[in-house]
Amino acid sequence: MSEFQPKIVAFCCNWCSYAGADQAGLRRLQYPPTARIVRLMCSGRLDPVFVLEAFKHGADGVLVAGCHTPTDCHYTSGNFKAERRVLLLKKVLEQMGIEPERLRLEWISASEGEKFARVMEEMTQQLKQLGPSPLKRS
Amino acid sequence: MPAGAPRVGVFLCKCGGNISDFVDLEAVKSAVEKLDGVVAVEVDEHWCSSPAGKRIREAIKEKNLNRVVIVACTLNMHQPHFMEVLQEAGLNPYLLERVNAREQCSWVHKDSPREATEKVIDLVRGGVARAKHLSELSPIVEKLNRNVVVVGGGVAGIIASLELAYGGHRVFLVEKSPTIGGRMAKFSKVFPSLDCASCILTPRMAEVESHKNITLLTYSEVQEVSGSAGNFRVKILRKPRYVDPALCTGCRDCTTVCPVKVPNEWNVGMDKRTAIYIPFPEAVPRVATVDEASCLYLKHSRPGKPVCGKCLEVCRAKAINFDMKPEVLEVEAGAILIAVGSEVFDARKVPQLGYGLYKNVITSMEFERMINSDGPTGGKVVNPATGETPKVVAFIQCVGSRDEKYNPYCCRIGCTASLKHASLLKEYVSKDIDVYICYNDMRTVGKGFEEFYRRVRDMGVKFIRGLPSEVKQKPDGSLTFNVFDTTTETLYEVNADLVVLAIGLVPSPDIEKVAKLLKLSRGHDGFLLEAHEKLRPVETLSDGIFVAGSCLGPMDIHDATSEAMGAASKVMGFLAAGEIVKEPIVAKVNEDLCSGCRVCVSVCPFDAIKMEDKGEGKFVAKVDEVLCKGCGLCAASCPTAAVTTQHFTDEQIRSQVRGILVGV
Ligand SMILES: Cc1cc2nc3c(=O)[nH]c(=O)nc-3n(C[C@H](O)[C@H](O)[C@H](O)COP(=O)(O)OP(=O)(O)OC[C@H]3O[C@@H](n4cnc5c(N)ncnc54)[C@H](O)[C@@H]3O)c2cc1C
Ligand code: SF4
Numbered sequence: 123m124s125e126f127q128p129k130i131v132a133f134c135c136n137w138c139s140y141a142g143a144d145q146a147g148l149r150r151l152q153y154p155p156t157a158r159i160v161r162l163m164c165s166g167r168l169d170p171v172f173v174l175e176a177f178k179h180g181a182d183g184v185l186v187a188g189c190h191t192p193t194d195c196h197y198t199s200g201n202f203k204a205e206r207r208v209l210l211l212k213k214v215l216e217q218m219g220i221e222p223e224r225l226r227l228e229w230i231s232a233s234e235g236e237k238f239a240r241v242m243e244e245m246t247q248q249l250k251q252l253g254p255s256p257l258k259r260s
Numbered sequence: 261m262p263a264g265a266p267r268v269g270v271f272l273c274k275c276g277g278n279i280s281d282f283v284d285l286e287a288v289k290s291a292v293e294k295l296d297g298v299v300a301v302e303v304d305e306h307w308c309s310s311p312a313g314k315r316i317r318e319a320i321k322e323k324n325l326n327r328v329v330i331v332a333c334t335l336n337m338h339q340p341h342f343m344e345v346l347q348e349a350g351l352n353p354y355l356l357e358r359v360n361a362r363e364q365c366s367w368v369h370k371d372s373p374r375e376a377t378e379k380v381i382d383l384v385r386g387g388v389a390r391a392k393h394l395s396e397l398s399p400i401v402e403k404l405n406r407n408v409v410v411v412g413g414g415v416a417g418i419i420a421s422l423e424l425a426y427g428g429h430r431v432f433l434v435e436k437s438p439t440i441g442g443r444m445a446k447f448s449k450v451f452p453s454l455d456c457a458s459c460i461l462t463p464r465m466a467e468v469e470s471h472k473n474i475t476l477l478t479y480s481e482v483q484e485v486s487g488s489a490g491n492f493r494v495k496i497l498r499k500p501r502y503v504d505p506a507l508c509t510g511c512r513d514c515t516t517v518c519p520v521k522v523p524n525e526w527n528v529g530m531d532k533r534t535a536i537y538i539p540f541p542e543a544v545p546r547v548a549t550v551d552e553a554s555c556l557y558l559k560h561s562r563p564g565k566p567v568c569g570k571c572l573e574v575c576r577a578k579a580i581n582f583d584m585k586p587e588v589l590e591v592e593a594g595a596i597l598i599a600v601g602s603e604v605f606d607a608r609k610v611p612q613l614g615y616g617l618y619k620n621v622i623t624s625m626e627f628e629r630m631i632n633s634d635g636p637t638g639g640k641v642v643n644p645a646t647g648e649t650p651k652v653v654a655f656i657q658c659v660g661s662r663d664e665k666y667n668p669y670c671c672r673i674g675c676t677a678s679l680k681h682a683s684l685l686k687e688y689v690s691k692d693i694d695v696y697i698c699y700n701d702m703r704t705v706g707k708g709f710e711e712f713y714r715r716v717r718d719m720g721v722k723f724i725r726g727l728p729s730e731v732k733q734k735p736d737g738s739l740t741f742n743v744f745d746t747t748t749e750t751l752y753e754v755n756a757d758l759v760v761l762a763i764g765l766v767p768s769p770d771i772e773k774v775a776k777l778l779k780l781s782r783g784h785d786g787f788l789l790e791a792h793e794k795l796r797p798v799e800t801l802s803d804g805i806f807v808a809g810s811c812l813g814p815m816d817i818h819d820a821t822s823e824a825m826g827a828a829s830k831v832m833g834f835l836a837a838g839e840i841v842k843e844p845i846v847a848k849v850n851e852d853l854c855s856g857c858r859v860c861v862s863v864c865p866f867d868a869i870k871m872e873d874k875g876e877g878k879f880v881a882k883v884d885e886v887l888c889k890g891c892g893l894c895a896a897s898c899p900t901a902a903v904t905t906q907h908f909t910d911e912q913i914r915s916q917v918r919g920i921l922v923g924v
């Protein structure tokens with residue numbers, strides 16, 4: 123049997139992190155093919171429901187990526203809102219029996235292709251250790 | 261949403277091998293063909309080419325497509341082109357969905373083509389699912405306001421305001437000090453041609469004052485900016501001058517009776533001014549200003565018990581009014597041009613050079629005022645310690661510049677400014693004065709600068725290539741320092757009775773203030789950041805906000821003026837369109853679902869949501885499409901899901917997530 127390949131849904135804000143992923147591509151940085159990007163205009167657009175929806179349909183991990191705090195969010199403060207929601211969501215996930223580490227928040231700027239690739243690598247490794255999402259196992 | 265069931269066309273791009281070398285597009289095709297609602301899947305070498313665009317249009321017609329999914333590069337490329345292709349085929353351009361199979365897949369997963377192919381299939385499934393929920397949208401078109409607010413009235417702000425005013429725009433020129441002119445108004449001569457600064461600047465200042473299109477707002481500061489490009493609302497704080505500019509004749513009688521003496525900032529603190537003052541004779545506007553912080557009347561009067569008030573007695577024009585209050589003026593403008601300039605390096609930060617310790621160590625800015633006939637010494641260069649004309653003057657370059665401890669950058673004006681000062685000493689004071697210039701590198705890159713350098717050399721100015729690390733005072737009060745000349749490999753001892761420190765331009769606190777107010781980025785050096793260093797030098801990354809002059813970095817008058825003219829023409833180009841077209845990615849409220857809780861109002865960073873009274877105690881949220889920037893904070897916070905963002909609705913995002921994960 124081949125090794126477990128986690129599936130990650132990555133919510134990326136349009137201005138920084140989506141462009142950061144483009145930057146990784148432009149520089150041909152290689153990282154594991156585990157994530158699928160969903161573009162939001164701002165990380166602050168993240169409705170907690172989106173994350174729950176992803177886990178419910180079988181995601182092993184969810185990444186929320188936006189512009190660096192405190193100053194980089196294109197809309198000034200959306201990243202702070204995202205930060206608060208992710209903290210709350212981690213508690214909710216825990217109650218649902220999902221390891222909170224499966225939800226990750228990262229600030230990745232448009233020039234940080236390297237960071238995007240590194241986060242992908244790290245998150246994939248971590249999820250491999252955690253194994254498939256408990257929602258999938260049950 | 262267009263009528264009828266979704267009919268999706270998926271267009272897979274090989275990108276000349278960039279994608280197809282690593283992703284099995286045939287496998288993608290056969291997986292995607294099976295998806296519900298997909299009625300066409302085609303592969304092409306380059307969907308961005310013009311024949312391919314034609315093919316997409318044909319496919320839309322042949323297959324009666326009402327959704328298009330393009331699987332190719334990032335949507336940061338070719339998006340306007342593909343939207344136009346849809347438009348030309350009679351399909352609303354917002355019915356387009358992009359899937360990034362290049363930057364996100366083929367370029368980053370070269371070693372795992374199978375997984376990369378699976379990833380593309382997942383992403384296309386998500387894209388198709390999202391596409392099915394896309395709605396027709398039309399761009400928001402707003403009329404532009406043709407007014408311009410210019411912030412800062414130095415040479416850059418003055419030139420930009422005049423260009424705009426002659427171009428037919430109403431200009432509000434906001435200057436925080438009592439007069440326009442900036443640093444240039446303090447100079448007697450300007451390099452490299454050594455023409456008289458006031459002869460070239462004063463007429464332009466007068467033009468600003470008299471131009472019918474310019475509203476000059478001195479002693480004022482921008483307090484708040486709302487709205488967006490094309491339609492800004494700018495609140496300007498008008499500080500009280502305590503003198504009615506309409507009545508003041510500029511006679512200066514008041515300044516002869518005012519008993520207060522405080523350091524005169526116009527002469528960089530080298531002499532004193534009164535509490536009521538006019539900075540310099542050619543000030544624009546030439547009206548008196550009362551300095552709140554030092555005026556006895558304003559500080560000490562009690563009701564019924566006025567203190568001082570001497571100026572009130574002598575003013576024949578009855579212009580002085582101590583009851584003036586700060587006022588806030590609100591103006592509308594389509595564009596804002598920032599020209600807040602810079603300040604000079606504080607030489608006290610390098611104590612070993614003796615500034616602040618020895619009276620006869622002065623800065624280049626003090627030298628400028630000293631050699632200016634309306635400066636504190638009436639144009640005489642003197643040793644401030646003795647009041648005598650100096651016999652030996654030494655200039656020390658790069659003070660605070662090109663030094664990791666202070667500012668790593670080159671100040672760009674220090675070398676030429678000292679060449680100017682040296683030549684003025686030789687030409688206007690005495691050719692017998694011994695003049696030394698101790699420098700790192702002589703940087704004379706502007707037009708006519710190198711020739712100017714040669715002329716100054718020929719005048720007998722002595723150049724030492726090296727900088728002293730310490731300046732000491734001798735018992736007789738004169739100054740001495742050792743300096744190693746790297747061209748002759750000789751250690752010199754220089755004895756001078758006046759040392760001038762060539763200080764550079766540094767970012768002022770106003771730059772930070774303005775950057776915060778307008779959400780502009782600053783570079784590592786603290787200066788404002790242009791949209792692109794080379795190709796967009798006078799724009800910022802914020803639409804409708806332009807920038808010019810030394811707030812961008814150290815520069816001379818020629819460069820500040822070129823930028824001012826460049827920025828003014830960029831503003832005119834921007835405003836010439838008459839309207840601004842905005843993406844319809846804005847929030848929308850479903851009034852039936854809105855409970856009136858106001859959460860959205862509190863989270864919106866742009867004050868774009870107001871509550872609307874529907875009568876009978878019912879309030880619902882209403883979005884101002886002009887102010888809304890479409891971030892979606894409101895949509896993510898609304899407890900009843902009454903507000904969503906167009907083109908990023910909950911349904912669109914959630915179905916994309918489901919599409920991606922289905923079958924996992
Ligand atoms: C010693 C010395 C000698 C020099 N000699 C020469 C020379 O001979 N030739 C030459 O080409 N260049 C010379 N320069 C360079 C020259 O000073 C600058 O190029 C020029 O002043 C830049 O103009 P500016 O309009 O960008 O900025 P500034 O002259 O700094 O003007 C900025 C203006 O904005 C106003 N302002 C600031 N903040 C605000 C705010 N928040 N709201 C409203 N208004 C605000 C300020 O009060 C000021 O009036 C010299 C510089 C120095 C230090
Ligand atoms: S305030 Fe009065 S006295 Fe002072 S300058 Fe103006 S007119 Fe003259």
Ligand code: SF4
Pocket residue numbers: 846847863864865866867868869883887888889890891892893894895905
């Ligand atoms: S999307 Fe909502 S929160 Fe964001 S600017 Fe528009 S109204 Fe304000």
Ligand code: FES
Pocket residue numbers: 135136137138139163164165166187188189194195196197198199200201
């Ligand atoms: S736009 Fe990137 S986090 Fe707000």
